[in-house]
Amino acid sequence: MNTPTMLRALAADHRQRLMRLPRQVSFPEGTRLFDEGARADRFWIIRTGSVELDTYVPGRRTAAIETLGHDELVGWSWLFAPRVWHLGATATTLVRAYEFDATAVRSMCQDDPALGRAVTQWVGEVLAHRLRSARTRLLDLYAPFGAGSAV
Template identity: 85%
Template sequence: MNTPSMLRALPIEHRQRLMRLAREVSFPQGTRIFKEGARADRFWIIRTGSVDLDTHVPGRRHAVIETLGHNELVGLSWLFAPHVWHLGATAATPVRAYEFDATAVRSLCQDDPALGRAVTQWAGDVLAHRLRTTRARLLDLYAPYGAGSAV
């Protein structure tokens, strides 16, 4: 199952209001988009390319949790205090994306409660999907064979 996209999650009038805040950006392959623990002050929706979400593993290289692609949301920590990245992100391929200033979007959500609810629901759906994906990935990496089987 893919991450819920903004196109499917938000009514057209909310998408249009959000897109007025977007600016187009690009990242060359290998660019560190954000680092775990840094200030979360923006987010992105991927137009083309792919982004690896990862977590720091002491003494090892970053463990990739999920690879995101077209129309997927990159970054959730901007919405929830203390606005610090809980994962890291790297451009796995060249990426073109829409970038949003988190402060401007939070302000828009506060001024329009219906938009705020829609954005929060969308982000919550994405977060739930990422938690399921992370659990499955960690079971694949670290659990004994068959440990992830349903009881």
């Protein structure tokens, strides 16, 4: 199952309102967008390029969890307290993206409960997808028989 994109998850009027907020940014290949544990105060929708999500594994190298591309959401931690990144992210190619200020989006969602529900539903679905991806990837890397093993 693919991660839900803003285009598929939000009604046209909600997308149009949100798209008044971002600024266009670019990140050269190898740029670290954020580190696990840092303050989550923004998020991105990828226009072009790819971003790799990773997680810190004590006593081991950082584990790549998932690679994101066109129209995908980078960052969900901005929506939920304590608003710190739960993963890290690095541009694996030149990335062009829409960057959203999290405070502005949360404020817009608070002022419009229907928009707030729609954004929370979308981000929650992305979060559930990322959790499944992280679990599968970590089992592939560290379980004795990979993700397909019976526990």
